[in-house]
Amino acid sequence: MEIRVLNYFLTVAREKTISKAAMALHLSQPTLSKQLKELKEELGVQLFIRGNRKIVITEEGNYLVNRGKEILSLIENTTSNIQSNELIIGEITVGDGETRAFEFISSHFTQLQSKFPEIKINLYSGHADDVLDKIDKGLLDFRLVIDPVEKQKYDYIRLSSVDNWGILVNNENLLATKKIIIPKDISGFPLLLSNQSLVNNQFAEWLGKSIDSVNVIGTYNLLFNASLLVKQNTASAVCIDGIIETKHTNLTFVPFSPSLTSAVNIIWKKNQIFSNASKAFLQLITSH
Template sequence: MELRVLTYFLTVAREKTISKAAESLNLSQPTLSKQLKELEEELGVTLFIRGNRFITLTEDGLYLMKRGQEILSLVESTTTNLNKSEIISGQLTIGGGETQAFEFLGGILHELRDNYPEINIHLYSGNADDVLEKIDKGLIDFGLVIDPVEKQKYEYIRLPLVDHWGILVNTSHRLANKKTIQPKDLQQTPLLISNQSLVDNQLSEWLGGNLEHFNVIGTYNLLYNASLLVKEGVASVLCIDNIVNTANTNLTFIPFSPPLTANINIVWKKNLTLSSVAKEFLRLLKSV
């Protein structure tokens, strides 16, 4: 499969019609249709269902669209970094969960950009599972991940910071005036918890060994949308402090007692040949 034809496919998937895609690509409709037909024959699958007005992607088509976007993104970043290898420039991509540690990285990225203004920085937000998957696929250079997370197959640096766990509640909640929260306080409270794969184990241990004894009504990926449910009084959220700004809102954060903390790490793929940009970022990070 040629990258050129993959680009044709992704354009059709975006435009929803052969005619608009052909116009965008400066191709004739018969030429584009022929290329797509040959792509389907090469792969042995049907990628589109052609309707009266719009095309619809099949399940195979949706899969190719997702992977094709990842492939072209990887090709673009690789080409950019190679073409600009004579000077420190190119792209740096960092993925991370919600944590104040991004502010710590901000100082390093500020210095990096001051020294090398041609560097472009791309940020991706997601929990540790999402970030590590993208590192595995080579789609991001570094990940900022919050323990607990399996780091054995990655290179990593533990940052000199920790996050603190607690509960985000509505100010009208019965717990809102407490200074700290103990496991026994939560038994009657509808809760949302992080869907990160290993966080359940950490929270379960702090709660006494079994989440089933608590009223867990759902999970969240990133905290902002979950906090809107807290504002509406739907549930309270077990989360990390200083992610959602509670000033002048009907939200309040209460830390756990005994305290539950999480270490923060920068991780990257083992045995990876780093770009000049990534090497300089690591040098600055280690100097701090």
């Protein structure tokens, strides 16, 4: 599959009609239709169905749209970084989790960018497994991860800061009156947990019993949306301190006792071939 033809298909998927896509690509409609027909024959699947007014992307077509965007993004970044071989310019791609330790990334990037102002940073936030998959595929240079996480197949540095776990509660909740939360305190209260299994294993160890013994009514990926349910006093969220600003809100964070902490690491793919920009960033963060 040629990159040029992949771009044709993505344009059609975006514009929803062959005519509009042809105009955007500066091609004739017959030429574009011929290219799309050849792509369909090459892949052996139906990528879209022509409707009366617009096309409808098939399931296979949507898969190609998502993968195609990743492919073109990787090519664009690679081309930019190759062309900047003699200069410290280009892009650094970082997957970030919800942690105040991201200040380490931001402060070091600011230092680097002040010295090399043409360096750019692309941030990607998402589920840990999804972000690790992008590291494995070379779509991200670095990833900020919170233990526990499998790090054996990556190179990494552990940051000096740690994240502290506790519970985010509505101020009207009885738990908001406590200075600390011990395992028996949360019995019966509706809870939201992270949907990462390794994190929940750590929480179960703190509880000293199975998670099934507490009232879990749901899970969350990123904490912000979960905090909206906490604001409604629908549930309380087991989470890391400092992610949600509680000042001047109806929310309170109460830490666990005994304390439950997680180390924070920056990881990257072993034997990764970095751009000059990423090399400079790696050199900076490993020198501290």
